[in-house]
Amino acid sequence: MNRVEIIKSSGEKATFKTENLIASLRKAGASAELASNIATEIQGSLFDGITTKEIYKKAFSRLKRHSRPTAARYKLKKAIMELGETGYPFEKFVAALLASEGYETQVGVIVQGHCVTHEVDVIAQNDKHHYMCECKFHNQQGRHCNVKIPLYIQSRFKDVEKAWQKNQGHETKFHQGWIFTNTRFSTDAMQYGKCIGLKLVSWDYPENDGIKDRVDRSGIHPVTCLTTLTSKEKNTLIELDKILCMDLCNNPNLLQKIGVSKNRHQKILREAFDLCHRTNSS
Numbered sequence: 001m002n003r004v005e006i007i008k009s010s011g012e013k014a015t016f017k018t019e020n021l022i023a024s025l026r027k028a029g030a031s032a033e034l035a036s037n038i039a040t041e042i043q044g045s046l047f048d049g050i051t052t053k054e055i056y057k058k059a060f061s062r063l064k065r066h067s068r069p070t071a072a073r074y075k076l077k078k079a080i081m082e083l084g085e086t087g088y089p090f091e092k093f094v095a096a097l098l099a100s101e102g103y104e105t106q107v108g109v110i111v112q113g114h115c116v117t118h119e120v121d122v123i124a125q126n127d128k129h130h131y132m133c134e135c136k137f138h139n140q141q142g143r144h145c146n147v148k149i150p151l152y153i154q155s156r157f158k159d160v161e162k163a164w165q166k167n168q169g170h171e172t173k174f175h176q177g178w179i180f181t182n183t184r185f186s187t188d189a190m191q192y193g194k195c196i197g198l199k200l201v202s203w204d205y206p207e208n209d210g211i212k213d214r215v216d217r218s219g220i221h222p223v224t225c226l227t228t229l230t231s232k233e234k235n236t237l238i239e240l241d242k243i244l245c246m247d248l249c250n251n252p253n254l255l256q257k258i259g260v261s262k263n264r265h266q267k268i269l270r271e272a273f274d275l276c277h278r279t280n281s282s
Contacts, residue, residue, distance in 0.1 A: 004046045009053065009141035016046060021059065027216075028074035030063060038062045053141070064227055069274035072225040076215060077141075077203060079224035080182045082234070087137035089243045091121045093222055094135050094180045096244055097211070098124040100218040103131075113159035120160070122180075130164060130173050131199070132157050136181040145181045145202075147188035153179055154198050182211060221245045221275040228268040233258055245272040 004016040018039050025035035042058050056078075063071040072079075083089040088108070095105040103124035111120050111132070122133035134153050136145050157177030164170055178199040179185075185193070185202050193200040204210040215221060223229065223237050223245055236258045237243070248254055249272050255265050 004050070005048045006046075006055065007049060007051045009051075010144075011142065016055075018043060021055070025059065025063065025074065027212075028063070028076075029070040030067070030074075034063075034066055068227045068271050072221070072227050072271060072275055075225055075227070076212060076221065077182070079222050080211070081139045081141070082224040083137070083139075083222055083243065084235075084238055085139065087135060089222070089238055090137040090180075090182060091135045092241070092243050093220070094133065095122045095124070096220050096246075097214045097218060098122065098131075098133070100220055101214075102126060103129075111160050112163055113156070114162035115159050118156050118160055124178075125173075128172075128174060130170065130175050131178050132160050132176075133178040133180060136179060138181065138183045141183065144184050144186050145179070145189055146186045147192050150179060150185075150189050150192050150196070150198050150200065153177055154196055157198070180211070219246075219276050223248065223272075225275060226268065226271055228264070228271050229260075233260060245275045248272045249276045 005013050006016045008014055021039045021042065022035045025038060026032065030038070038059055041062060042055060045058065046055070060071055060074055063074050080090065080093070083093065091107050095107050099105045103126050106123045107121065109120045109123050111118050111123070120132050121135040124131045124133060134156075136149060154177055161175045161177075164173075164175055176197065176199055178201065179193075180201045182203060185200050185205060190200060190205065192198070200206075201214075202210055203212060222243055224234050226234070226245065229237075237247070237254065240254075240258070242248070242251075242254055248269060252265065252269055255268060256262075260268065
């Protein structure tokens with residue numbers, strides 16, 4: 001096919017690459033044949049100036065017709081942005097990811113630093129590690145965290161760390177500040193994080209250990225991924241502080257509580273269970 005120039009969410013222009021689309025479809029769980037067929041269909045409708053958002057919609061629509069759980073996984077990035085305006089559900093989501101990796105977690109904690117008190121989004125710890133995690137949530141694509149954010153978070157962390165080191169049993173613990181964002185960091189922000197020892201986690205950074213990779217390994221998905229729920233039902237669950245598909249898997253009666261008709265229960269739960277129990281490590 002002829003070279004097609006597309007517009008990314010950041011406004012940058014790029015050349016459409018079929019292999020990238022196929023890779024993203026395969027990552028979501030589509031078979032090689034299905035991914036190739038969808039990519040071929042979409043290629044025929046492309047034009048110079050088409051946005052990645054429009055390409056995503058085309059791919060999502062086709063995936064949904066073949067497999068709702070696969071479409072739900074493909075929707076992950078958008079689903080995280082649909083968690084709400086406040087950022088609190090994103091903090092809960094991050095805490096759930098860390099808990100799945102063996103950490104004890106707390107959300108929204110007031111911590112006494114050496115000089116002043118701080119409200120920390122997520123604290124994660126185990127026998128050897130103690131992390132102060134800040135979550136920067138964006139509900140629009142194309143927004144980046146610039147270097148000012150890690151500069152600010154590092155200064156807060158150093159104040160907290162100084163107080164933590166005085167706690168009994170913390171003399172040998174490794175303390176570190178972390179920042180999670182559902183979008184991306186600027187180049188300067190990543191460079192500063194590496195230089196200063198601040199852990200930065202974005203949608204696809206670090207390589208093979210970003211948010212999408214952690215979701216692939218854990219099976220932790222937000223309820224906003226589910227294609228079988230309406231937007232209103234998803235918002236109701238979020239208002240009830242039930243933000244994970246795992247919440248439905250563990251308590252199917254939640255569907256009845258939010259007014260979902262019984263004849264839809266099985267379809268919704270089947271999709272939720274597929275997301276919770278099918279991971280890239282399984």
